[in-house]
Amino acid sequence: xxxxxxxxxxxxxxxxxxxxxxxxxxxxxxxxxxxxxxxxxxxxxxxxxxxxxxxxxxxxxxxxxxxxxxxxxxxxxxxxxxxxxxxxxxxxxxxxxxxxxxxxxxxxxxxxxxxxxxxxxxxxxx
Amino acid sequence: xxxxxxxxxxxxxxxxxxxxxxxxxxxxxxxxxxxxxxxxxxxxxxxxxxxxxxxxxxxxxxxxxxxxxxxxxxxxxxxxxxxxxxxxxxxxxxxxxxxxxxxxxxxxxxxxxxxxxxxxxxxxxxxxxxxxxxxxxxxxxxxxxxxxxxxxxxxxxxxxxxxxxxxxxxxxxxxxxxxxxxxxxxxxxxxxxxxxxxxxxxxxxxxxxxxxxxxxxxxxxxxxxxxxxxxxxxxxxxxxxxxxxx
Numbered sequence: 001x002x003x004x005x006x007x008x009x010x011x012x013x014x015x016x017x018x019x020x021x022x023x024x025x026x027x028x029x030x031x032x033x034x035x036x037x038x039x040x041x042x043x044x045x046x047x048x049x050x051x052x053x054x055x056x057x058x059x060x061x062x063x064x065x066x067x068x069x070x071x072x073x074x075x076x077x078x079x080x081x082x083x084x085x086x087x088x089x090x091x092x093x094x095x096x097x098x099x100x101x102x103x104x105x106x107x108x109x110x111x112x113x114x115x116x117x118x119x120x121x122x123x124x125x126x
Numbered sequence: 127x128x129x130x131x132x133x134x135x136x137x138x139x140x141x142x143x144x145x146x147x148x149x150x151x152x153x154x155x156x157x158x159x160x161x162x163x164x165x166x167x168x169x170x171x172x173x174x175x176x177x178x179x180x181x182x183x184x185x186x187x188x189x190x191x192x193x194x195x196x197x198x199x200x201x202x203x204x205x206x207x208x209x210x211x212x213x214x215x216x217x218x219x220x221x222x223x224x225x226x227x228x229x230x231x232x233x234x235x236x237x238x239x240x241x242x243x244x245x246x247x248x249x250x251x252x253x254x255x256x257x258x259x260x261x262x263x264x265x266x267x268x269x270x271x272x273x274x275x276x277x278x279x280x281x282x283x284x285x286x287x288x289x290x291x292x293x294x295x296x297x298x299x300x301x302x303x304x305x306x307x308x309x310x311x312x313x314x315x316x317x318x319x320x321x322x323x324x325x326x327x328x329x330x331x332x333x334x335x336x337x338x339x340x341x342x343x344x345x346x347x348x349x350x351x352x353x354x355x356x357x358x359x360x361x362x363x364x365x366x367x368x369x370x371x372x
Contacts, residue, residue, distance in 0.1 A: 008153045018144040022137065029133045059155050064165065064177035065266065067334075072169050079177065081154075081161035082168075086181040090193045093270050093353075097200030100360050104207040107364070 010057035013050050020047030034106045034116045038099065045095040049088050056084030173330035173339040174263040182268065183342050187323030191312065194352060198305065201356045208363045236286050244286035251279035259350030263339040269346040273353025280358035284365060292362045301355045304348040311341055311348070 020043050027040025061080035062070060070078050110116055157165060164181055174180040182190050236244075259272025283290055315324035325345070331338030 010153050011148070011151055014151055015148050018148055022141060022144065025140065026133075026137055029136070030130075056161075057153060058157060059153050063266065065264075066169055066175045066177070075169070075177075076157060076162055076165045079157075079165055081157050082164055082177040082181050083158070083161050085178045086186060089178065089182055089268075089270060090189055093193050094196050097197045101200050101203045101207070104204040104363070108207050 008059070010054040013054040013057070017047045017050030017054060020044070020050065023047075032118050034109065034118060037118070038102050038106065041102065042095070042099060045091075045099075049091060049095075052084045052088050052091070056081035169333065172325060172342070173333055174342055175334055175339075176263055176265065176268075179263045179268055179342060179346070180339075183263075183345050184323060184325050187312070187345075190349070191308070191323070194305065194308065194349060197353065197356055198301075201360050204360050204363050236288075240286045244282060248279055248283060251282060252276055255279065255350070255354060259346045260336065260343060262346040262350075263342045264334065264336070269349025270353050272346070272350040273355075273357060276350070276354030277357030277361060280354075281361050284361060288365075292358060294359070294362075297355045297359045297362075301352055301359070304352040304355075308345060308348045308352070311345055315341070 024040045024042070024044030024047060027043065028037050029040075031037050031040060058080050060078075062078055064075075064079040064082040064085065066072055066075055106116060109121065113121060115121075156162075164177055164185065168177050168180045168185075169175070172180040172184050174183075235241075255272045255275035255278075257272075258267035258275055259269045262268030262272070280292065284292075311327070312323040314327050316322050319326040323345070325340035325342050328340045328344075330340050337343065
């Protein structure tokens with residue numbers, strides 16, 4: 001089991017993130033229930049965030065906040081990359097906005113059609 | 127059948143790409159050049175102890191303004207999609223207090239324990255949200271996180287006391303004013319300092335103090351208020367009574 005010793009922490013996060021992206025994509029492509037498709041999107045979104053965070057990880061790094069434990073002079077050697085974290089923050093907020101709009105579309109569809117199955121909305125195509 | 131095969135094929139191809147990514151991944155042992163610059167120069171240039179905040183609010187401030195705009199548009203979209211279908215007259219009556227009666231018929235009132243706990247905890251939840259966005263430049267947190275905590279307080283209120291009324295007018299005024307002030311601070315940066323959303327329009331202060339890092343605390347207060355009230359408005363829109371008979 002020597003290969004297990006080589007696995008790094010961020011690699012675990014990266015692999016789980018990529019797995020979540022695959023599960024979410026599969027859910028969005030195969031499910032016919034609108035709420036399940038939205039859950040698929042959320043999983044995809046979360047997976048991408050995990051991948052981005054893991055890419056910013058620096059071996060042995062800590063949170064990019066300067067305080068008594070991480071003095072200014074040592075910061076460059078001890079922190080993880082702040083840029084991916086900042087981008088993920090943006091991405092989480094935008095994912096939330098998109099999810100809210102999708103859910104309100106689901107409410108609208110349910111209100112007019114009394115169903116959340118996408119198959120019964122085929123006459124709206126085109 | 128063909129469709130399922132096609133989906134399986136797409137998934138397999140993406141899985142191959144991901145496998146390649148995961149297998150060739152090596153954890154980096156040093157910061158990227160950009161991250162190195164932010165870590166080395168950020169504290170002196172911006173004065174924020176939380177480097178993520180320094181990147182979000184100043185170095186990539188325009189991105190954050192765009193992010194706030196996206197959130198605003200999505201909140202407006204939710205409002206448009208879930209607008210009330212009743213007539214205006216009904217709306218006005220609802221605002222005046224019919225809502226309490228109307229919801230009381232549909233909802234079983236929450237138990238006394240839940241109601242008391244809500245009244246006790248809600249101020250603390252909101253206070254914690256304010257703490258998180260005021261300390262965004264010093265500790266983990268910031269405007270968006272604090273705003274989300276305030277919105278979770280609103281959710282708490284809507285779940286425990288469904289007949290409570292969230293004033294649309296108050297939400298609209300606070301949201302517009304804080305969004306406007308955010309842009310005004312950005313423009314002041316162009317006039318008084320180095321560029322749009324430059325935080326050095328105010329003194330940087332002592333590194334690590336609550337009132338330091340120039341305009342960052344002020345910007346985060348506006349972002350926090352805007353996000354908090356916007357998300358509260360979204361939650362309020364999703365309430366059952368507002369979407370007509372479901």
